[in-house]
Amino acid sequence: MSIVWIIGGLYFWARRERKQTQKPESNINYPPITILVPCYNEENTIANLCTRLTKLKYPDYHVIFIDDASTDSTADIIRKFVYKTNNFHLLRLTQNSGKANALNYALFNFVNTPITVIIDADTIIVENSLYEIVKPFLFQPRLGAVTGNPIVMNKEYFLEKLQAAEFASIISLIKRSQRVISRVLTVSGCFAAYNTKVLKEIGGFSPFTATEDIDITWRIQKHFYEVWFVPQAIAYIQVPSNLKEFFKQRRRWALGGWQLLRIHKDVFTSWKYRRLWLIYLEFMLSCVWGISFVIGSIIWLINFIFHTDFYFFVSPFPQWYGSIISLVCITQFIVAIFVNHQYDKKLWKELFWIPWYPLFFFCFGALSIVATLPKGLFGSMEKAGIWKSPERKKINVSI
Numbered sequence: 001m002s003i004v005w006i007i008g009g010l011y012f013w014a015r016r017e018r019k020q021t022q023k024p025e026s027n028i029n030y031p032p033i034t035i036l037v038p039c040y041n042e043e044n045t046i047a048n049l050c051t052r053l054t055k056l057k058y059p060d061y062h063v064i065f066i067d068d069a070s071t072d073s074t075a076d077i078i079r080k081f082v083y084k085t086n087n088f089h090l091l092r093l094t095q096n097s098g099k100a101n102a103l104n105y106a107l108f109n110f111v112n113t114p115i116t117v118i119i120d121a122d123t124i125i126v127e128n129s130l131y132e133i134v135k136p137f138l139f140q141p142r143l144g145a146v147t148g149n150p151i152v153m154n155k156e157y158f159l160e161k162l163q164a165a166e167f168a169s170i171i172s173l174i175k176r177s178q179r180v181i182s183r184v185l186t187v188s189g190c191f192a193a194y195n196t197k198v199l200k201e202i203g204g205f206s207p208f209t210a211t212e213d214i215d216i217t218w219r220i221q222k223h224f225y226e227v228w229f230v231p232q233a234i235a236y237i238q239v240p241s242n243l244k245e246f247f248k249q250r251r252r253w254a255l256g257g258w259q260l261l262r263i264h265k266d267v268f269t270s271w272k273y274r275r276l277w278l279i280y281l282e283f284m285l286s287c288v289w290g291i292s293f294v295i296g297s298i299i300w301l302i303n304f305i306f307h308t309d310f311y312f313f314v315s316p317f318p319q320w321y322g323s324i325i326s327l328v329c330i331t332q333f334i335v336a337i338f339v340n341h342q343y344d345k346k347l348w349k350e351l352f353w354i355p356w357y358p359l360f361f362f363c364f365g366a367l368s369i370v371a372t373l374p375k376g377l378f379g380s381m382e383k384a385g386i387w388k389s390p391e392r393k394k395i396n397v398s399i
Contacts (some may be wrong), residue, residue, distance in 0.1 A: 001282065002328045005170075006335050008177025013339040017176075017231055030134055032060035033115040033193075036106050038099045039065055042121035043072045045238065049121055050081040050088070058130040062087045062113070066106050069096040074121075098386040100205035100212040107204050111196055120190040124153065124236040133193040133233035144198040144225030145217065147175065147187035148233035151344050159246060162357060163239040165350040169329070169336035169357075175229040176339070182278045184227045189213030191235035198225050208381040209263065211256025218264050221276060234343050247364060254368035257283060258376020290369030293362065326355040 035053070039046060046065075053063055065082075067075045067090065075092050082088045091106055107116065115134055119125065125148070133146050149172060152164035171188075178184045192213070202219045205212045217227055240246040260283070267273040267280055302308060333354045337347050 002332050004181070005173050005177045006332055008180040009173040009335060009339055012176035012180050016179075017339070028135070028138060030059055030131065031115055031137075032062075032113045033058070033117055033130065033134060034111045034113045034196075035061055035063045035117045035119055036103055036111070037063060037065045037119050037121055038068060038102050039070060039074050039078070039121045040068045040096065040099075041070045041072045042074045043070075043077060045122040046074055047077050047081075049119070049124060050078065050085075052124050053088075054081070054085055055127060056125070056130055057127045058134075061117075061130065062089065064089045064091055064106050064110060066102045067092040068099070068102040069093050096386065098207050100207040100209075103212075104204040104207075107196075107199060114196055115193055116196045116199060117193045118189070118191070119235075120237070122238045123150075123190040125191060126234050126236075129191070129233045129235065132230055133191070136228050136230060137193070137195060140226060140228070142224070142226050143228060144195050144220035144223070145187050145227045146193045146233070147184065147227065147229050148191035148193075148235045149229075149231040149340075149343060150188050150190055150235050150237045151340075152239050153236040154238050154241065155346075155350070157241055158353070159243065160239055160241055161350050161353045162360060163246075164347070165333060165354050165357060166361065167237075167239075168340050168344065168347055168350075169333040169354070172231065172340060173332065173336050176231070178279060179229050182275045183221050184217060184229060185279050185283065186211070186214040186217045187227060188235070190237050191233065193233075194220075195225070198223070206263075209256055209259045210252045211259070214256050214260050215263065218260065218276070222264070222267070222273060224272075231340070231343060247368070250364055250368040251372055254365075255372040255376050257287065257369070258372055259381060261287070262377060287369050290366035291373070293366040294370045322358075325358045329354050329357050 037049065037053075065078045065088070067078065069092075075090065078088075078090050082090050089110075091110065093102060093105065097105075103118065115137060117130065117133065129148065133148055136146050137143050150167055152160065152167050154160050155164045175184060189212070194216075198220060199216075202216075202223055206215045206219075209215045221227055240249055261280070264276075264280070267276045330351070333351060337351070340347055
């Protein structure tokens with residue numbers, strides 16, 4: 001799959017990205033947009049986001065902050081900006097209902113612009129990002145959503161550096177490749193733009209999944225609308241800084257993955273969904289791999305502790321093939337540096353951490369898949385969308 005992602009990513013860069021600029025075109029009439037910012041206990045980051053949103057270079061945009069019954073000072077901080085900014089609005093819910101329900105309430109009651117942009121409360125977008133993420137809608141009539149390009153802004157600790165490398169060499173490169181081969185697995189929930197008419201047509205966001213961004217991507221594509229990745233639409237994100245928050249995030253992603261397989265298994269019932277088959281199968285095989293890795297590691301551990309003679313060739317520790325995996329990862333990341341360099345000039349500094357990536361993330365990924373399997377495949381999804389914001393720290397970044 002790394003080889004597929006490398007080839008697909010380079011092809012996308014050569015055909016669709018190389019000659020693109022990050023400057024708004026003056027001869028285009030950009031439509032009005034509504035930015036929805038779902039919030040729940042975001043007092044550490046919301047002021048920074050509000051400040052950045054006042055500096056966007058876009059002719060006509062309104063921002064609706066949806067406070068989902070926060071118990072901290074989130075709403076009070078937002079009010080200070082609402083009072084002095086005409087295009088800022090605060091919608092405060094009295095009961096925590098989850099990110100999807102909060103977005104749907106705002107979408108169906110207050111959004112009447114042709115484009116809706118969703119931004120997470122800990123995300124920072126650059127001045128021209130709105131131009132870039134809206135532009136494709138002007139030329140593609142069957143476009144349902146556009147996902148931005150997330151770049152990690154906190155790169156101080158080992159775990160953060162690994163995730164910075166991951167977002168560039170795995171997530172962004174995969175999205176490029178998926179756009180070339182078939183369909184996109186998911187938009188980046190931290191920064192994405194949607195055709196408002198399409199969003200309302202398909203019923204908005206689903207509250208019955210832990211990852212509403214994956215589900216909405218599939219439902220848009222199952223209605224035969226396109227989902228595009230625009231690397232020029234840059235969003236700076238904050239990633240987990242400690243193992244507890246990191247594993248909690250990966251468990252949620254894995255749970256949403258199981259729910260994806262469960263909710264959208266009907267893609268194989270019709271030939272008209274054939275372009276979704278490849279990414280469904282690839283995702284399903286990654287789950288099978290995770291289960292196999294954990295089972296193999298348990299068998300290896302039993303052999304090691306009890307000195308049994310049960311033959312099993314899988315070891316959780318890299319052997320001769322570990323060097324091959326590291327080489328492939330380094331190659332993939334070098335390609336990622338090449339295609340992402342214009343958006344993140346300091347990305348090359350994370351090259352040192354890439355050889356550690358397979359050992360660290362393969363283990364956490366496999367454990368997350370196994371840990372969430374029972375709930376993901378057989379558990380109730382009635383309250384799957386109820387959220388709890390991760391621990392976030394205040395970051396002052398010059399962008």
